Amino acid sequence: MKIAICIKQVPDSWAEKKMAAGVLDRANVDAVLNDLDEYAVEEGLRIVEANSPTKEAGEGSGHSITLISMGPERATEAIRKALSMGADDAILISDAALAGSDALSTSLVLAEVIKKGNYDLVICGTESTDARMSVVPAMIAERLNWAQLTFAGKVKVDPAAASVEIERVTEFGNQVMNAKFPVVLSVVEKINEPRYPSFKGIMAAKKKVITTMSLSDTGLAATAVGASAAWSAVKDALPRPARGAGVKLTDEGSGGEKLFDFLVEKRLA
Numbered sequence: 001m002k003i004a005i006c007i008k009q010v011p012d013s014w015a016e017k018k019m020a021a022g023v024l025d026r027a028n029v030d031a032v033l034n035d036l037d038e039y040a041v042e043e044g045l046r047i048v049e050a051n052s053p054t055k056e057a058g059e060g061s062g063h064s065i066t067l068i069s070m071g072p073e074r075a076t077e078a079i080r081k082a083l084s085m086g087a088d089d090a091i092l093i094s095d096a097a098l099a100g101s102d103a104l105s106t107s108l109v110l111a112e113v114i115k116k117g118n119y120d121l122v123i124c125g126t127e128s129t130d131a132r133m134s135v136v137p138a139m140i141a142e143r144l145n146w147a148q149l150t151f152a153g154k155v156k157v158d159p160a161a162a163s164v165e166i167e168r169v170t171e172f173g174n175q176v177m178n179a180k181f182p183v184v185l186s187v188v189e190k191i192n193e194p195r196y197p198s199f200k201g202i203m204a205a206k207k208k209v210i211t212t213m214s215l216s217d218t219g220l221a222a223t224a225v226g227a228s229a230a231w232s233a234v235k236d237a238l239p240r241p242a243r244g245a246g247v248k249l250t251d252e253g254s255g256g257e258k259l260f261d262f263l264v265e266k267r268l269a
């Protein structure tokens with residue numbers, strides 16, 4: 001199997017974030033591998049390990065895992081972390097013309113790169129913790145005209161049958177769905193417990209190849225990506241107002257009623 005895993009570097013969830021020129025200021029804040037993409041990496045490794053004669057990912061497994069990320073040069077830090085978990089190599093698409101890309105452009109670029117790789121399976125997280133649109137996996141599948149199995153809480157891959165079966169987590173219960181390769185899969189948080197990179201993994205990751213592609217390497221025109229091609233624009237952004245003192249309810253026998261009235265007033269009941 002040839003597996004690609006889409007990973008994104010995002011601002012640290014705990015860092016204070018600021019807006020700059022209508023978009024999130026990502027340059028001046030600590031950056032990490034998107035938490036939810038760690039589950040995608042772990043799932044890819046588990047799929048390989050379950051189907052490898054050596055029960056290990058990497059050389060000799062008969063399968064390969066390539067990480068794909070679009071972002072600035074420093075996204076290599078997040079990529080190294082995922083490589084140290086056990087992925088084989090990586091592609092970083094980095095170009096000044098990509099700055100300000102929206103979900104449509106992001107999926108366009110990722111799909112274009114995926115097309116060139118002849119992959120059987122593409123695995124994504126369900127959402128990034130910075131933009132939280134949760135649309136990129138579905139958009140990639142649509143652009144490639146591949147099957148999409150999204151929000152997977154359980155995954156079973158049968159390489160001999162070239163098929164994937166998932167339990168899709170929905171508000172109403174779990175749906176069992178399956179599809180033949182090639183498939184775009186997105187996995188939910190807590191599908192697994194992502195492994196910590198071992199010392200051996202960290203050392204090995206230093207030697208793994210990260211291929212950097214520019215926009216022209218993808219074959220896409222600068223007019224198809226970036227802020228000028230975005231279908232959405234941030235019109236305004238205001239800092240969150242400071243938290244008020246709150247309301248104190250004193251229970252003098254009618255606390256329950258007061259609480260109920262409060263909830264009704266706030267449209268919470």
Ligand SMILES: Cc1cc2nc3c(=O)[nH]c(=O)nc-3n(C[C@H](O)[C@H](O)[C@H](O)COP(=O)(O)OP(=O)(O)OC[C@H]3O[C@@H](n4cnc5c(N)ncnc54)[C@H](O)[C@@H]3O)c2cc1C
Binds near residue numbers: 006008026132136230
């Ligand atoms: C007007 C506008 C300007 C913007 N400008 C910028 C900008 O300058 N810089 C910027 O970083 N963002 C920018 N964004 C946000 C950017 O559009 C989103 O990051 C992008 O659309 C992906 O959406 P998401 O991050 O919510 O992904 P989701 O759909 O929530 O992500 C789901 C999964 O898709 C995969 N994925 C998503 N993005 C990537 C990626 N880049 N590489 C690899 N895999 C990925 C991951 O597996 C992830 O778990 C801008 C958005 C708008 C509307």
